[in-house]
Amino acid sequence: MASVLITGTSKGIGLEAALAFARAGHQVFATMRNPTQSPALAEAAAAEKLPILISKMDVDSDASVHDAIAAILKDHGPIDVLVNNAGVEAVGSVEEVPLSAFRSVMETNYFGVLRCTQAVLPSMRERRSGCIINISSVAGRICNPPLTAYCASKWALEALSEGLAGEMKTFNVRVALVEPGIIDTAMARRIEHPEAKSPYGQSARFAALFEHSLKTPVPPSLVADKILEVADSGTWQLRHPVGPDALGFIQWRTAMTDEDWIDMNAGDDATFFAKLGGSS
Template sequence: MKTVLITGTSKGIGLETALAFGRADYKVFATMRNPENATAFKQKIKDESLDIIISKMDVDSDASVHQCIDAILHEHSSIDVLVNNAGIERHGSVEELKMEDFKATMETNYFGVVRCIHSVLPEMRKNQKGCIINVASVAGHISSSPLGAYSASKFALEAVSEALAQEVKPFNIRVAIVEPGIINTQMANDIAVDDKSIYPHSKRFAGLFSASLQTPTSPTLVADKILEIAESMSWKLRHPVGPDAQPFLDWRKSMNDEKWVDWNAANDDDWYEVVENTFGLNARQDEQIIKL
């Protein structure tokens, strides 16, 4: 039986990924900070008779990561697939966002991944096989206010994943980066709420996310892609996921840096008009409320 360790499985993409692997007959080690709060998840595991073990692990802590993964490897000898999904989001302008928010985002989204890789990779290298899947984001290629801190962490994750792929391919270890667009998760719904910044970008992006979530994309789509990657023999590095992921990436590529900055610095009317003409989304929140 193949084994998979997945981080951040308390909700959203991580939870659905754990269920997808469990239904595909993997032995799943589903990790999270607070297993005591996973009552519904535990009931789902019981109802479907899935081979999923929930373990306590905080990716922000060296000791927690080492303790959890060492215990798993001691009992089960190997982890075939590592899915680094745990992540947090803090949004706000560079001026207004607190320093601790910048640090927290990088700690979980970047250093947390590196911690897990450090703990799992030696055994994979010894066994000459394995698959490491890092859940990044379209925001790992596109930096827009008010997601500067979040994008910074995902840009970093993309970079270290690309370097890792070069290092471990000779050991038959595959690395893949999953890049979701706007997915119906708590994180996306949090961004969809305007936090009343002194800059207009927060309200604009809240409207963009809110408009997108009116036709929501389920996190199961991302979970299915992660399972597909694990099951495949593909060495493809990057995998955009969701109906808007590749269009967002193509849109950014269509502009040079100066045009991108100019568009994001434009007045509200021009910004909203471009979003509507390009993606068919009315990001004006006042008009969304009227329609509802």
């Protein structure tokens, strides 16, 4: 049985990952910003009598991360697996998304991961054992407007993870990236319904793309199963695309030059969707 810390477990992928690890017999420390406002995981854990302990932690706060993880280490011993799942999005053109939103996305999706990772690394390094799984996205491998702010944070996360993997393999600590495609989460549903009209047509285009994809929704439990598989398998593979469209999106991008990719994103909807359809 491993000791597993998972961030962002109030809903979606984080909640399902907590359930998947606990059902597999692992001790789960599930963290979220406001446990009292998000009772779903606690109710499921109680109903199934699962080994899940829920605690409050805000990955945007140095003090919150330090105190929460220090308490777990003090009361329960070392963490074997860290799953950095907490994440937020921002949708819109570079012109229209406020600088504060760019900062907020980077604070959670990049610095939040860094805070949690630095808190567990000393113990993992000293024990020469451990696994860190960072939940990235296909958006960590490709960039489409209007998700530029989100993609930038995930590209940063990919770089952090790749560099960290090279450092930690020296100490027998595994680092992995899980890269979901379009998954039926609250985040995806928000992208499906843009809030405001824009002179930039990409927001409406991506809303249509997500709306079409979500007609055959892929549950977050699929990603949770992949996270559990990565942890339990002992694999040293760095990147793990997951979902029926994930690898297709990545291959679509790598098959095009940078200039062709930019022209396609700058072009009309008909051309964009024709090229997307031709990639599948």
